[in-house]
Amino acid sequence: MTVGVIGAGLAGVEAAHALSKRGFCVKLHEMKPQKLTPAHSYRGFAELVCSNSLKSDNLTSAAGLLKAEMRLLGSLVLEVAELTKVSAGGALAVDREAFSDEITKRLKADPNIEIITGEVTGFPLENTIIATGPLTSGAFAYAIKQKCGGFLNFYDAAAPIVTHESVNFNKAFFGNRYGKDGADYLNCPFTEEEYETFYKELINAETVPLRVFENLTVYEGCMPVEILAKRGRDSVRFGCMKPVGFTDPRTDKRPYALVQLRPENSKRTLFNIVGFQTNLKFGEQERVFRLIPGLEKAEFMRYGVMHRNTFLDSPRVLNRYFMLKGSKNIYFAGQITGTEGYAESAAGGIIAGISLARALSGKEPPELPETSIIGALSRYISDDESRDFQPMGANMGLLPPPGAPIKNKQERYAALSARALTDLKAILFSH
Numbered sequence: 139m140t141v142g143v144i145g146a147g148l149a150g151v152e153a154a155h156a157l158s159k160r161g162f163c164v165k166l167h168e169m170k171p172q173k174l175t176p177a178h179s180y181r182g183f184a185e186l187v188c189s190n191s192l193k194s195d196n197l198t199s200a201a202g203l204l205k206a207e208m209r210l211l212g213s214l215v216l217e218v219a220e221l222t223k224v225s226a227g228g229a230l231a232v233d234r235e236a237f238s239d240e241i242t243k244r245l246k247a248d249p250n251i252e253i254i255t256g257e258v259t260g261f262p263l264e265n266t267i268i269a270t271g272p273l274t275s276g277a278f279a280y281a282i283k284q285k286c287g288g289f290l291n292f293y294d295a296a297a298p299i300v301t302h303e304s305v306n307f308n309k310a311f312f313g314n315r316y317g318k319d320g321a322d323y324l325n326c327p328f329t330e331e332e333y334e335t336f337y338k339e340l341i342n343a344e345t346v347p348l349r350v351f352e353n354l355t356v357y358e359g360c361m362p363v364e365i366l367a368k369r370g371r372d373s374v375r376f377g378c379m380k381p382v383g384f385t386d387p388r389t390d391k392r393p394y395a396l397v398q399l400r401p402e403n404s405k406r407t408l409f410n411i412v413g414f415q416t417n418l419k420f421g422e423q424e425r426v427f428r429l430i431p432g433l434e435k436a437e438f439m440r441y442g443v444m445h446r447n448t449f450l451d452s453p454r455v456l457n458r459y460f461m462l463k464g465s466k467n468i469y470f471a472g473q474i475t476g477t478e479g480y481a482e483s484a485a486g487g488i489i490a491g492i493s494l495a496r497a498l499s500g501k502e503p504p505e506l507p508e509t510s511i512i513g514a515l516s517r518y519i520s521d522d523e524s525r526d527f528q529p530m531g532a533n534m535g536l537l538p539p540p541g542a543p544i545k546n547k548q549e550r551y552a553a554l555s556a557r558a559l560t561d562l563k564a565i566l567f568s569h
């Protein structure tokens with residue numbers, strides 16, 4: 139039987155893979171390279187539009203637990219991430235082009251998957267997963283709106299990328315916080331005076347005007363650095379510029395503030411400025427970010443940008459298996475459902491793929507345990523129609539507390555992870 143998947147982003151590639159593995163023929167529609175969203179620029183599938191990190195891989199974090207669950211469910215994205223990873227401390231970061239190329243190659247080589255290049259503009263009738271992401275093209279967004287009611291919006295921002303060769307290593311140095319796990323990050327230390335000058339310029343720099351008819355809500359996790367900075371003189375010094383765990387090799391003292399850069403590719407020729415997602419005008423990014431010690435002559439390969447990020451009012455229109463209520467097997471997956479983040483989007487693709495495959499085989503959808511991050515997120519997007527729905531990423535607060543209270547946070551998170559994996563395995567092995 140042939141099914142459709144629209145969008146070959148993180149969710150779409152997982153959905154197509156999950157369906158193909160279960161014996162279905164998939165028509166995978168992707169508009170790239172004919173048409174690009176404002177944030178996409180690469181030719182391949184599963185493009186990471188901003189950071190190249192899929193966040194922590196540690197089981198004492200929600201991001202790490204989510205990945206462990208996805209591996210149990212046969213994630214293509216994580217299999218390829220392992221092959222194309224660049225070292226980034228405890229985080230799973232990838233060479234974004236190698237990652238996208240490998241996923242594209244695998245899907246193109248899959249005999250069950252037919253790739254159809256071109257923008258989809260009409261709403262499908264049945265047996266389809268829609269995974270067109272937060273920047274779904276205008277015509278298709280209109281078709282979805284007609285069918286599912288209004289979209290909700292917020293803004294999302296990306297951080298700039300600079301070249302390794304333009305960094306001044308008389309000031310910048312390699313190292314991880316508290317000297318942990320090697321020396322993956324490039325660090326730019328500030329004196330108090332340097333911070334003072336930088337801070338003033340950052341909060342007074344010119345930003346790109348946003349379209350006035352769009353209601354501005356900025357998701358906390360993607361807050362532009364200049365907006366965060368405006369909350370107070372030390373807000374960024376306690377956030378993305380925190381110096382704890384570092385000693386400046388030039389002074390042998392802890393710097394007053396510090397900016398970190400993470401490798402973008404395995405050759406380590408490109409670095410992104412961690413936490414510096416921004417909506418400053420391009421000229422202003424050069425002027426202000428070159429005040430960062432070590433980046434005086436930084437060459438910008440990509441500027442930070444800010445975009446509208448669109449999602450459905452999911453609790454009203456989707457059930458917990460990501461299916462459009464009352465439809466003939468129309469599913470949504472990824473960021474468009476209001477799950478926030480790369481791994482979360484990919485996880486949604488797996489669940490929608492498995493659910494559609496089971497529905498077409500006359501089986502019940504998988505009853506994911508509420509103690510797992512995947513189960514908790516799917517409940518989050520579908521429960522309680524009356525609330526003001528906002529996007530959500532993986533976090534331990536979504537899970538029911540452990541049976542007996544555990545005071546130590548690391549131990550509590552480890553216990554929640556162990557319980558989640560046990561419960562998820564029990565369900566997988568019972569099917």
Ligand SMILES: Cc1cc2nc3c(=O)[nH]c(=O)nc-3n(C[C@H](O)[C@H](O)[C@H](O)COP(=O)(O)OP(=O)(O)OC[C@H]3O[C@@H](n4cnc5c(N)ncnc54)[C@H](O)[C@@H]3O)c2cc1C
Pocket residue numbers: 144145146147148149150167168169170173174175177178184185186187188189190256257258259269270271272273274275278294295296443444445446447471472473474478479480481483484
């Ligand atoms: C600017 C920005 C920065 C972000 N930064 C991060 C970050 O740093 N870390 C993080 O974890 N998350 C980030 N996110 C959030 C989210 O994780 C990503 O948007 C993620 O790529 C979502 O995956 P997806 O599969 O839902 O959509 P996407 O990865 O966007 O995939 C959707 C695909 O559908 C295609 N498409 C769209 N419309 C059509 C159509 N009509 N017909 C055919 N194809 C179509 C697109 O070309 C695209 O390939 C960011 C989002 C934005 C907008």
